[in-house]
Amino acid sequence: MSKTLCQTCGDVEVRKFLSLGQQPSFHFPANREEAENERLWPLELGFCEQCSLVQVLESVSERILFSGDYHHLAGLTAGYHEHLQGLADTLAGLFDSTDGRSVVEFGSNDGSLLDKLAARSFDVLGVDPVGQVTAAGSQVVKDYFSSTVGAELAATRGKTDLVVALNVFAHVTNLHDVLDGVTSLLKDDGLFVTESHYLVDLLETLQYDFAYHEHSRYYSVTALDEAFRRHGLETVKIERIPTHGGSIRVYAGFAGAHEVDQSVIELRELEDSLKLRDSMIYTRFAERVEQHREKLNELVRFLKNSGARVAAASAPGRAVTMLNYCGLGPDDIDVVSEISPRKIGKLFPGTHIPIISQQELAGDNQPEYALLMSWHIADEVITNLRNEGFRGTLIEPLPEPRILER
Ligand SMILES: [Zn+2]
Missing domain, CATH: 3.40.50.720 (NAD(P)-binding Rossmann-like Domain)
Known part of the structure; x- marks a missing residue:
């Protein structure tokens, strides 16, 4: 297989540490015939020794996955709606008044967050390839967010106070192009707010099951810092949140524009102590994953017998x-x-x-x-x-x- 480079660092080769075998895409065959023609891809994980980004070595074009029978929209649980309510309150709390404050959310999905922000008087706009009008009528641009889209929105609508992206960093095709779009769209004192599945939680609770083709990257603060740095951005605050079995909500702004919160320093220290750039933690993870497969098989076999x-x-x-x-x-x-x-x-x-x-x-x-x-x-x-x-x-x-x- 051709070598995979780190999608953040660009010039550093990713080191493979786990193979999850041949895996199908997230498409549900309707019958036996369709099942027999199902395509499989090797699913392998590697990490970057420079920034600790963990990523899938072979990825499938997001356009294939987003086309046709894509189930993303079906999945918003009651718990997740509550989570979005909390986030909307938190974002509103960043300002004395939300009147005249603007938010662009990309990967806005069914618009649940947009509508909640609009209800708190934000001026909202979504960008999503699904592009549907939201339940409360918030506007959504039907596109993938990119440097081009970011620059166009800045030119036509002006720069924005907040750019929000939830759980999309894991599967954007070109992270740096997306970050270029963010920097052209964000006001000088604006904030870019992202939520991503957190590598440390993933490693600690053995969440290898979260590695599927649509989700090809797993971030640490170290990896996000590295990505932001290349675009003149810096992490200014981080909250650990329970989404997906452990995520981080990261606030970033232009370097020097905001005071850096203690939470950033604490998580950087935690990650340094875990040695996320050394192979040891990943080798151990891979061993535990193999043991898990054996244990689960044993249990199921025991019950069936x-x-x-x-x-x-x-x-x-x-x-x-x-x-x-x-x-x-x-x-x-x-x-x-x-x-x-x-x-x-x-x-x-x-x-x-x-x-x-x-x-x-x-x-x-x-x-x-x-x-x-x-x-x-x-x-x-x-x-x-x-x-x-x-x-x-x-x-x-x-x-x-x-x-x-x-
Ligand atoms: Zn890297």
């Missing part, structure tokens, strides 16, 4: 990575349950386990066990399953396979 049926509850992207990496197919997992009508009745990517509705899972013929594939929001999922009437025993697959007593 005892005559029980085992389901997997929900089919987010991370479930695709885990079940395919662990080699768990229809002989191991009887069914996968879902609430999205776009997945029900189809086959699970790669392993081709039939997908049934959550109602059916909780119906007359219930399996005895269910693996919680959205384990990072376990409380919300467990409440849903119990409310639906599912009485089986629940298993949390990560960080350790664990049978729950609730």
Whole structure:
């Protein structure tokens, strides 16, 4: 395979530390024939010794993934809406008054945050390839955010107080082009606010399942600092937040424009102490991932041998990575349950386990066990399953396979 360069540093080769085998894309085959023609890609992770960015070595063009049957919009949970309410309040709290203050959000998805910001008197604009009008009528430019789009918006609408991007840094094709767009759009004293899955949390809680093709990069503060530095930006404040099993909300501004908060210094110190630029932590992670595959297989095999049926509850992207990496197919997992009508009745990517509705899972013929594939929001999922009437025993697959007593 050709060598992969760090997407932040550009000229530094990424060192491979983990192979997650052959993986499908996040597309649900409608029938056997489609399943047989499914394409697989090797999924491998590497890290950069200069900036500690962790990234997928082979990535699929985002345009392929965004086209057709893309399920991103289906996924906003109640917990995430609450999270966005909190973020909207926090952003409003940055100003004495939000009147006349402007926000551009790229990767604005269904516009949930835009509408919440508009309700707090911000002047809002979204940029998203889906480009739909939001529920409350906030305007969205149908495009991928780029240096061109940023410069055009600055010229036609003026510069903005805030640029916001949630969970898009992981999968933008050209990070530096996007950051060029941010710097041309941001006012001199403006703030760029991003949320990204945090590498330290990912390593600590063994979240290899979050590596899927749409999400090809995993950031530390060290890596973000390096990316920002190249564009005259600096990190000024960081909050650790629970999204996705551990994320960071990072505020950046033009270098010298804002006072740097203690939170930035603390997380840089934490990362230095973990030695995120040395291979040791990644080698250890890869060993733990392999052990996890063995443990999960042992547990499922034990349950199946005892005559029980085992389901997997929900089919987010991370479930695709885990079940395919662990080699768990229809002989191991009887069914996968879902609430999205776009997945029900189809086959699970790669392993081709039939997908049934959550109602059916909780119906007359219930399996005895269910693996919680959205384990990072376990409380919300467990409440849903119990409310639906599912009485089986629940298993949390990560960080350790664990049978729950609730
Ligand atoms: Zn790098």
